[in-house]
Amino acid sequence: MRIITVSREFGSGGRELGKRVADLLGFDYYDREIIAAIAQARGLDENYVEKTLDTGIWQRVPLTFHNSFGTGAVMQSAQVGLLQEQTRVVEEIAQAGKDCVIVGRNADVLLADQQPFTIFVCADMEAKVKRCLERAPENEALTRKEIEQNIRRIDKNRGQSYEMITGRRWGQAGSYHITVNTSAWTIKEIAPAVAAFARRWFEHKEQQEEAAHEEG
Numbered sequence: 001m002r003i004i005t006v007s008r009e010f011g012s013g014g015r016e017l018g019k020r021v022a023d024l025l026g027f028d029y030y031d032r033e034i035i036a037a038i039a040q041a042r043g044l045d046e047n048y049v050e051k052t053l054d055t056g057i058w059q060r061v062p063l064t065f066h067n068s069f070g071t072g073a074v075m076q077s078a079q080v081g082l083l084q085e086q087t088r089v090v091e092e093i094a095q096a097g098k099d100c101v102i103v104g105r106n107a108d109v110l111l112a113d114q115q116p117f118t119i120f121v122c123a124d125m126e127a128k129v130k131r132c133l134e135r136a137p138e139n140e141a142l143t144r145k146e147i148e149q150n151i152r153r154i155d156k157n158r159g160q161s162y163e164m165i166t167g168r169r170w171g172q173a174g175s176y177h178i179t180v181n182t183s184a185w186t187i188k189e190i191a192p193a194v195a196a197f198a199r200r201w202f203e204h205k206e207q208q209e210e211a212a213h214e215e216g
Helices: 014-025 032-042 046-054 063-067 077-095 125-135 144-166 187-215
Strands: 003-008 028-030 100-103 117-122 178-181
Touching: 003 014, 014 028, 014 100, 014 117, 014 187, 028 032, 032 046, 032 077, 046 077, 046 144, 077 100, 117 187, 125 144, 178 187
Parallel strands: 003 100, 003 117, 028 100, 117 178
Antiparallel strands: none
16 A cells, blocks of 8 residues: 655645646545545534634644643644544545545654655745635635735644644654645646656665565
């Protein structure tokens, strides 16, 4: 089983990159599907689940929280329950034993025992704002300043939740096998190179494991 996890800054194109890499490699792809599974299991609206997990619920939570879900006093039980459900869904995906790409959801740490190939996708602010403007719904009337504020807020929340759950810094280069800066590229252009690198990484890893087994 080969697992790729994609962590990404908001507006960097990480979601699209993950989907294109999955298609190129013939892997299953999980993104909104995880939110849908959590919502179904808890009997909740998908938008509520996504918003609760991704925005603002960490402001009152000590960053020492990462070793346990036992600090219910500082978070509403429903929020803790969603984090637990997210963990269960991600682990269930891995247990299915299929090659897959998982976007977000702290999967790189939750599935560390599975030795996934981990990617972090970033871009400079101008590129992220431009991508958000290009993909915005027609009825959305946010200014560039408002979009930039949203990007900073969402990335801050992602970093806080990651550190809270894992005890590690989100986006730190040494935590990932490859960091991809999409500022000067279209995702369509860069996806084949990332897919080829991932394929070679898995081949090298499997060769090492086979050699170790033969020596043992």
